[in-house]
Amino acid sequence: MAAMLAEQTVIFIISLFVVVKSADYFTESAERVGLFFGLSPFIVGAVILSIGTSLPELVTSIAAVLQKHSEIVIADVVGSNITNILLVLGVSILFTKNKTLKHNAALVDLPILILSAFFIYLAFKNSNFGFTEGVFSLLALFIYILYATSSKKIDIEEESKKLTPKEPIILIISLILLNFGSKYTIKSVIEISKILNISTGVIASTVIALGTSLPELLVSATAARKGKLEIAIGNVIGSNIFNAFGVVGLASLFGSLKLDASTAEYGIPFMIASSILLGFIVQNKETSRWVGAALLVFYCFFVYKLFL
Template sequence: MLSVLLWGLIFVGSLAVLVKASDVFTDSAERIGVGFGISPFIIGVTIVAVGTSTPELVSSVLAVIKGSPEIVAGNVMGSNVTNIFLILGISAIVGKKMVTSYELANVDLPLFVGSALLLSLMVGDGAFTLPEALLCLACLLVYLLYAVSVERVAEEARDRTMEELEAAGVGHPKKRRLDPRVYLKLFLSVVFLYIGANYTVVSVVKLSEIVGIGTEIIAASAVALGTSLPELVVSVKAAAMNKPELAIGNIIGSNIFNALGIMGISALFGTVVIPETITAFVMPMMIVATLLYFVVIWEKEMTHWEGWMLVIFYAFFLGKLFALF
């Protein structure tokens, strides 16, 4: 009992360190990017977009290196399920009626659904190999190029607006000198990312051995929930501030990066083994969650009742995962 409590505390503590380090890393990298004059849209589609998925990425790569590759699929697919059922559900409950004017159906939703289906087809044989990883990373590159092109158009519109304001003598932006401590924060965040991810993986393996639960199950539930906290904070805040596009888009980008980027990058360090529990239950639940998201968002609005429905689905997911019913 004491060993379970000890490793449970280590798990919670390491997850907290991992998530906090990810937040500091993203903020520091964004500040440095601005300081070097990197375009805001490049920062948006690279540093900020990838930053919220840093906990999943670092913990998954270390899991493969440490010989526990089954954690990767559980973490990735569990995070995608959590993002849709729990985070989107809570966002819809917390916010007002979520109505978006952004045209998701053209590219974003097809890529979102396609990434989940492609991953499911690839892992159906119980393994995720290097050629499959390279194909996923190629698909991710296509998505990033699309995101860059969209952001470029938006930034050009913002630039025209700023030029008009400056011509009228309004809105002269002040340049800020970059604080040297930002570099120290970036370095320390990388160090703590490694420490947090390392002890997260070790504690998951230890808890799995002690309580007799598969590491992939812990990864799909507790690890997935813990590493999805950045997405939870971003989406819920956006919903509360009546910014549904940010809440909805954050989940789309995160799930695409999880399915294509994290799985792809992790497999560069070794073959990712897919346990039967993942292919038999977690993977089908990810597909169901993805299709539900597609249906709910298709008409560009989401109600409180749909939010409660998604949260109930998440409760079912956890209950079934731990054989509670």
């Protein structure tokens, strides 16, 4: 039993590393494309980087549905959204030197984020998420992307790099590796949950959610350290909206999604509360290191209560 657990743990770590690293390469290319076309830093974070850094959640969710473990999808999405707000944003605020926001995300972006959290609650109220709900969520995501990409653009500066022929190649290779890594990530999680007698929902909300949120953490922390807090917050908001509408919606096209007990009773309410908390933080347009520290404490509390 111990040998089997060690084997599956090694497979999980390697496959998750492949997923995260592949998404990282994709994200770098996507960021250059956005800046090349003159998109604002917030929009680069909210749309391009958020979709790129949410690829691990997307590919692992589709793999989970295809392997008949659809309860992993919503557990991963809920856990990732909580991780993004409390851990990723908490670390970003601690790292950043610039604590002032210029983009008024409170007008549209935050209401859509909070709406997406309540949408998850209402859509899964009967424990199942089907094709109709999936189409609705994808339509909502499409409308948000149209709004975001039509926002004011910026002038192309020297920092925007020219597009090179190698980027489509990097994109294709990274997508292949994402698919490969996600398949074995889900397989190993299923085996580990059986060995430890822990529900796949709990593991998906914590271990998988943390692993698939590493791209958001790395991108946001790096942007914040460079004084670009708007990119970090835009990345968190956009990633959560994409997770709630895009990941769940696309995964539902491959099969009906189920909801496990721990996610229903604890995960979803905590996600809604975290989204509302983010609204208060962004609305002030000023933040401090104490806010970042408090978010990290809340994240530790979330993980503790879920395993308890």
